Amino acid sequence: MFETLPAKQPDAILKLMMAYREDPRTDKLDLGVGIYKDANGATPVMKAVKSAEGQLLEEQDTKAYVGPLGSPAFNQRMIETVFGSEADKSRIRSAQAPGGSGALRILADLITSARPDATIWVSDPTWPNHLPLLSAAGAKLATYPYYDADNSSVSFDAMIDALKAAKPGDIVLLHGCCHNPTGADLTHEQWDQVTQLLIDQSLMPFVDVAYQGFGDGLEEDAWAIRSMADKLPEMLIAASCSKNLGLYRERVGAALLVGRNAAEADTALANLSGLIRSNYSMPPDHGAHVVEMVLVDDSYNANWREELEAMRVRMISLRHAFSDALRRRTNSDRFDFIAHQKGMFSRLPLNAEQIEKLRADNGIYIVGDGRINVAGLPDEESDMDALAAAIAAVL
């Protein structure tokens, strides 16, 4: 059977990770991989997570099945984290999922079973896994332009124009905050305009929120979701705990939905539960159990928020330091946008040849589309200057 399968290349980011690992240079710099890194280049377990894990190890007395939707307490806390503690929860439901990716997949399954003819509109560019993940669920896909590479900003008019071609019932995938790969987010006014367009054209938002807490703050980054939930009848949200709780390999996330009313939300959740059962049956428990403990316990919770805030503030200061260094080295303001963008990524206006030259000559690893991981930038001023000098040299 296997002889019928086509040869497969590893995807571009995995290839870059492998090349970085094999590079013997000691002063190499990895700006490619999409995980948070501290000033030592490490991705440590967050302190609150470590404490909760210790407690869990001590206290857990069963590994019995939890169920397709996961832990009710986890789901309740995720609803509060995403929608706020004051939100009307009567028409909001949540299913624990194996990461943001798992949440995206089961929600895509829900879309294709409820509306097989709907098209999911995805930003161009987007997180590279969106297209294969959604099409594996059988969804029809279309893209809307999102980023103006010449001006390093959102191409909002083009986005709106493209979405006007969507038909009633179509789904629009939006990044809730910290757009990956561009770091260019919509303003509140632009979110309002998108919301109005969705209302006018009977479209449904599907929001991917993988970086809540990395942009303007934990509550602030949920602004768009909360605003849309107030105004629109239905909505889907895929939330990831991989980044903001540093639980990448544990696979924790939530598939959230807003229904027109409590009864329809219950029906949608029961359908989601059936889809989960026929797929992976039940989500893994460990990471979600830890998240639940961190969100429930006041002391863990405060500790986690503090550490997350420190990560966010560090990324902002790296953004400023990098854009200042590039301003000095290139004698231009063309990289100023880096300071104002949000989250872990920005896209450098470099071509494939320049990116390859940075890798070959300087051991600087950047994804082929120019995406950099801001958390991978050096904290030392002299190292930041050397990076800016290397970039200026290839321009």
Ligand SMILES: Cc1ncc(COP(=O)(O)O)c(C=O)c1O
């Ligand atoms: C935009 C976006 N959505 C979803 C995910 C998936 O996250 P997870 O590791 O929780 O599946 C990522 C991870 O990089 C992402 O960047």
